[in-house]
Amino acid sequence: MDKFTKLTGIAAPMPLVNIDTDMIIPKVFLKTIKRSGLGVNLFDEMRYDREGNEIEDFVLNKPAYRNAEILVAGDNFGCGSSREHAPWAIKDFGIKCVISTSFADIFYNNCFKNGILPIVLPQEDVDKLMDDANRGANATVTVDLENQTITGPDGGEISFEVDAFRKHCLLNGLDDIGLTMEKSTSIDAFEETAAQARPWV
Amino acid sequence: MSPKTLYDKIWDAHVAHEADDGTCLLYIDRHLVHEVTSPQAFEGLRMAGRPVRAPEKTIAVPDHNVPTTPGREDPANMTEDSAIQVAALDKNAKEFGIHYYPVTDIRQGIVHIVGPEQGWTLPGMTVVCGDSHTATHGAFGALAHGIGTSEVEHVLATQTLIQKKSKNMKVEITGKLRPGVTAKDITLAVIGATGTAGGTGYVIEYCGEAIRDLSMEGRMTVCNMAIEGGARAGLIAPDEKTFEYVNGRPHAPKGAQWEAALNWWKTLYTDEGAHFDQVITLKGEEIEPVVTWGTSPEDVLPITATVPAPEDFEGGKVEAARRSIDYMGLTPGQKLSDIAIDTVFIGSCTNGRIEDLRAAAEIVKGKKIKDGMRAMVVPGSGLVRLQAEEEGLADVFKEAGFEWRLAGCSMCLAMNPDQLSEGERCASTSNRNFEGRQGYKGRTHLVSPAMAAAAAITGKLTDVRELM
Structure with a gap:
């Protein structure tokens, strides 16, 4: 997995609440057996018309935000399905950090598995960053995972919380399966005990 | 011993490892797999040379892509990309030796309907699937939730998930439903009351007379949409209706094992005085068709x-x-x-x-x-x-x-x-x-x-x- 340490980039504003996984990556693009190449279809139905032409006023089509690496989004971002194609598409587009007041549970988990940092902040902080993001390409934001801070274009600093284990994995680009395999004796022992206690499973 | 919720009990029975910071390896009893969210996971195993750790606990069925018109067993009647996904599942199921119901099998269907129908889903189990509506299985008093494809690969390889425990929420539906009002109306009414993010961070236990009165089918409908309320999972304590539904299903325990299972299942309820972090109550008689x-x-x-x-x-x-x-x-x-x-x-x-x-x-x-x-x-x-x-x-x-x-x-x-x-x-x-x-x-x-x-x-x- 790619490491996430410190990121300075353009933040794109998407204030709409309840942006769901069907919006992030419509199901027609789920028929792939690969993880890559989905960035071009990120937010497909909001981003393109039926003929495949870009819709000008969609945020990621505006010149200022084409290279955005941070998304500042409305409440309950990523609700809906478990499709990991959503974070795959976000990552493939080039976005490595999403900031909102809340995320749907499965989407939130999926981000960490793909080197994306989702950050939950109180409404006033998200409002402030949304204002910053609205200023376009000249206003870059710095996200520092080690120190758990976000620095806006005016130098104002916001701190954020992140689970210590997940932070460790992101900072070091660790692979979950490898980490779990190191605990295989615990899993073996559990299986043995469980087979006695609940042999019908 | 302090009183426990149903969720606490199932959780505690499945922790294979707990780190100092509370991060747990939760053991998974049943892993359901479908064609859309699994190809990349199997490919990951293949690339790392890893087997499926517990193929006997892993069940695959194609459902998302398959046409619902006659002739669908012929790949020519599917779009090319759908056919590739179904063929990939077919190949992966055989290669990794997991249970499989292809489209030609009368038992094929939507994974969350097949699991309970075949008796794969049992009370007190942990059940996961790369599909958010895995919450459905909570109707049996099983801790069931959707996972992403990376987690599908993790479960295939290790039969565990890295998890932190969620909070407990109780949703009680009191009294009787009025004519024309169904389980679907209950579950939609609850989401209408809590919002789609209202359940974020929680596992919901549904209870109350109106829930008890529902059939197993109705309970599955209620739990199915727990995810639409943002919850990790929805649960309903198993009771005689649950046991009756499960009894005799192809993969349900039999004989002495049935008796042993039943003994444990009967302990799966929330203890008097157990703590819920949030409680929501709706009156069954006030719910209308929505x-x-x-x-x-x-x-x-x-x-x-x-x-x-x-x-x-x-x-x-x-x-x-x-x-x-x-x-x-x-x-x-x-x-x-x-x-x-x-x-x-x-x-x-x-x-x-x-x-x-x-x-x-x-x-x-x-x-x-x-x-x-x-x-x-x-x-x-x-x-x-x-x-x-x-x-x-x-x-x-x-x-x-x-x-x-x-x-x-x-x-x-x-x-x-x-x-x-x-x-x-x-x-x-x-x-x-x-x-x-x-x-x-x-x-x-x-x-x-x-x-x-x-x-x-x-x-x-x-x-x-x-x-x-």
């Missing part, structure tokens, strides 16, 4: 209500409501029961079980669908289809003008050829009314099977109580 008007499952109103105005909301929801009303082609103040419907879809893991088809057939019986209406019934599994045919329900639907299909996810998420066209308006028994969910620019109103049947007859969203 419909959704917008593009989020929280956009729920009784069928007797009118389309709201954006100004009725606060904060970010004002803009979201404006966008929804525009997308749905509605006018604030319009009566919901005046909304004309083009299409009716009865099926999905939410409402594709036998009881759902019975409820719809009850309304349809002896009537015809509205002229020009497109209406389809897609049973949740081959066995549901067979049973419905034996009970004469299929004939009721066909005589009324419904299409009678083969089992699959179908128009719930429109990954197969069953899709809405632009602007087409559907009364659907599925679980999501998101923009484009049932087809590009398609418009979805979520309803119960009985309400969907009523809409098919009258041609508009209809209070089912008027047809009873």
Whole structure:
């Protein structure tokens, strides 16, 4: 997995609440057996018309935000399905950090598995960053995972919380399966005990 | 010992390892797999040279992509990319030695219908699947939730998930439901009350008289949509109805093991005095048949209500409501029961079980669908289809003008050829009314099977109580 340490980039504003996984990556693009190449279809139905032409006023089509690496989004971002194609598409587009007041549970988990940092902040902080993001390409934001801070274009600093284990994995680009395999004796022992206690499973 | 919730008990019975910071390895008893979210996971195993750790606990079935019309076992009758995904599942199931129900098997169907039907899902288990509606299995008092593809690979390789414990929420539905009100109305009404993020960070236990009174099918409908309320999982404590449903299923325990299992299952309830971090109570008798008007499952109103105005909301929801009303082609103040419907879809893991088809057939019986209406019934599994045919329900639907299909996810998420066209308006028994969910620019109103049947007859969203 790619490491996430410190990121300075353009933040794109998407204030709409309840942006769901069907919006992030419509199901027609789920028929792939690969993880890559989905960035071009990120937010497909909001981003393109039926003929495949870009819709000008969609945020990621505006010149200022084409290279955005941070998304500042409305409440309950990523609700809906478990499709990991959503974070795959976000990552493939080039976005490595999403900031909102809340995320749907499965989407939130999926981000960490793909080197994306989702950050939950109180409404006033998200409002402030949304204002910053609205200023376009000249206003870059710095996200520092080690120190758990976000620095806006005016130098104002916001701190954020992140689970210590997940932070460790992101900072070091660790692979979950490898980490779990190191605990295989615990899993073996559990299986043995469980087979006695609940042999019908 | 301090009193525990049902969730606490199942959680505690499955922790294989706990780190100092509370991060746990949760052991997984059943892993359900379908064709859309698994190819990359199997590919990951292959690249790392890893086997499936517990193939005997892993069950695969194609459901999302498969056509629901005859001839579907021929890949030529699928789009190329769908055929590739189904073929990949076929290959992976054989190569890794996991249980598999191909489309040619009468037991094939939607993974969340097949699991309980075959007795794979049992009380007190942990069940996961790369699909958010895994919450369905919570109806058995199993801790069940959706996972992403990386986690699918993690479970395949290690039979565990890295988890932190969620908080406990109790949702109590007191009293009796009134006629015409179903499990679907309960679960939508709860989401209407809590919002789609209201359950975030929680596992919900549904309880109360109205929940106890539901059949297992109804309980599955309620738990199925726990995810639409943002919860990690929904749970209902197992009882005699649960045991009766499970008993005799192909993969349910038998003989002495049945007795041993039953002894444990009977301890699976929330202890008196156990702590819930949040409690929500709705009165069963106050729940009405509901419909959704917008593009989020929280956009729920009784069928007797009118389309709201954006100004009725606060904060970010004002803009979201404006966008929804525009997308749905509605006018604030319009009566919901005046909304004309083009299409009716009865099926999905939410409402594709036998009881759902019975409820719809009850309304349809002896009537015809509205002229020009497109209406389809897609049973949740081959066995549901067979049973419905034996009970004469299929004939009721066909005589009324419904299409009678083969089992699959179908128009719930429109990954197969069953899709809405632009602007087409559907009364659907599925679980999501998101923009484009049932087809590009398609418009979805979520309803119960009985309400969907009523809409098919009258041609508009209809209070089912008027047809009873």
